[in-house]
Amino acid sequence: MRVLQISKFYPPVMGGIESVAWELTEGLNRAGVPTDVLCSNQKLWKTQDKAASGYRICRSGSLGTVLSTSIAPSMVFHLRRLATDCEIIHLHMPDPMAAMAVLLARPQGRLVVHWHSDVIRQRWALKLYEPLQEWILRRADMVIATSHSYFEDSYPLQPWRHKVRVVPIGITDRVEGADSAKVAAYRQLAGGRRIVLAIGRMTYYKGFDVLIDAAAYLPQDCVVFIGGSGELLNEYQELVIRRGLNSRIALLGHVHQDNLLSLLEACSVFCMPSNVRAEAYGVAMLEAMLMSKPIVASDISGSGVPWVNVHGLTGLNVPVSNPAALAAGLTSILTDDELRDRFGNAARKRYLQEFNVDLMIQRVLNLYGSMMSTYQRKNFAQ
Incomplete structure (x- = not known):
C-alpha cells in the first residue's frame, strides 16, 4: 500500500492543515506505509525534495494566491505522475486547486477526503466552487471529519453521511x-x-x-x-x-x-x-x-x-x-x-x-485497511 497526501502547502509553511498533513505523513512512514506529498510551492517554479525520513515532497509552482487558494496549474501533471503507483489518494480539504487537480488528472486508486473545514466566509466564491466540491465528495471512497460536532453541523457533508468517519487530530508529544x-x-x-x-x-x-x-x-x-x-x-x-x-x-x-x-x-x-x-x-x-x-x-x-x-x-x-x-x-x-x-x-x-499522534495514525491505518480489504483500482473518469 502506498499513499499520496495532497495538501495546499507543507512545512516549513505552517498552518493547521499543514501540520496535520505533516503529522500524518511522518507517522504513516514510521508505520511502514510509504507516503509522499504533493502540495503548492510559494514560488513560480516546482521544487522536489526528500524529507529526512526519505519520502518525497513535490511542491508545484504557484502563480500566487487568490481567495486563500494557491493557483498551481502544474499540480495536475504532477498528480498524474505521482499517483501512478499509489493505492490511496489522501486529499486535505478545503483546497479548490487540489480538488481541480484530482478532477483533471483522474488518478486511480481510493480517494480519502480529509474534511478540515467548510467554506465559511467567501459565499459568492462558494457558488462557483460547489459543483467541484460536490464532485469530490461524490467520488470519495471515505470522508474523514475531525470531530462529530463539526460533522453534524456541516451542510456539505450531510448527503454523504454514510462515507464519513471521525478521526480526531493528534500531534506529536514534545x-x-x-x-x-x-x-x-x-x-x-x-x-x-x-x-x-x-x-x-x-x-x-x-x-x-x-x-x-x-x-x-x-x-x-x-x-x-x-x-x-x-x-x-x-x-x-x-x-x-x-x-x-x-x-x-x-x-x-x-x-x-x-x-x-x-x-x-x-x-x-x-x-x-x-x-x-x-x-x-x-x-x-x-x-x-x-x-x-x-x-x-x-x-x-x-x-x-x-x-x-x-x-x-x-x-x-x-x-x-x-x-x-x-x-x-x-x-x-x-x-x-x-x-x-x-x-x-x-x-x-x-x-x-x-x-496523541499515535492514536490518529492508528485510526487512519484502520480506515485504510477497511478500504483495502475490498480494494480494486478505481478509475475517476465517471
Whole structure:
C-alpha cells in the first residue's frame, strides 16, 4: 500500500492543515506505509525534495494566491505522475486547486477526503466552487471529519453521511521540548507577571480583537502575549495603541516552532478566542494540552473547539465575541491555583487519551485497511 497526501502547502509553511498533513505523513512512514506529498510551492517554479525520513515532497509552482487558494496549474501533471503507483489518494480539504487537480488528472486508486473545514466566509466564491466540491465528495471512497460536532453541523457533508468517519487530530508529544533559558526569557519579558497566551494566524476568525479588548478587564499582574503573523497584524497593533494597552499586551509576531513549547511552558493559561466556525478544531489547543496548560476558549456553535476543550474539565468555554466574559473566564483560572492545576492536569490526560499522534495514525491505518480489504483500482473518469 502506498499513499499520496495532497495538501495546499507543507512545512516549513505552517498552518493547521499543514501540520496535520505533516503529522500524518511522518507517522504513516514510521508505520511502514510509504507516503509522499504533493502540495503548492510559494514560488513560480516546482521544487522536489526528500524529507529526512526519505519520502518525497513535490511542491508545484504557484502563480500566487487568490481567495486563500494557491493557483498551481502544474499540480495536475504532477498528480498524474505521482499517483501512478499509489493505492490511496489522501486529499486535505478545503483546497479548490487540489480538488481541480484530482478532477483533471483522474488518478486511480481510493480517494480519502480529509474534511478540515467548510467554506465559511467567501459565499459568492462558494457558488462557483460547489459543483467541484460536490464532485469530490461524490467520488470519495471515505470522508474523514475531525470531530462529530463539526460533522453534524456541516451542510456539505450531510448527503454523504454514510462515507464519513471521525478521526480526531493528534500531534506529536514534545513535552520535553521546552528550553529553560527561553522560558526564563519569556517570563522576564513579561516582567514577572502571569502570561495569558494566544497563538494563531492574524486573520478574521481568530478573534484576537476580542482578546485585546478583554485585556482591559484582566488583573493588573498579568500580561497577554499573542503570537502569530498575518494580514491583520498591523491592524491589531493599532488597536492595542488605541486602547492604551501597550503595557498589557505584547504582539510577538511569528513564533518559530522551536520556541513554541518554551512559550507555552512560560504561560499560565492558553486562550483560544476564535469566533466563527472557520475555526473548526483549534490545533493550537493541543499544543497547550500536551504542556498541561488550562484553556479558555470560545463556545463556537457547530465547531470542534468546545469538544476539544471540555468545559469544566480541561478549561472553560465562554460566549463568543464577548470580551467581558472572556476576561472573566481567564481571571477565574488566573486567580485560583488549585483550579489552574486541576484543569492543566486534565488537559494533559485528555491529550494522551484522545489527541496523541499515535492514536490518529492508528485510526487512519484502520480506515485504510477497511478500504483495502475490498480494494480494486478505481478509475475517476465517471
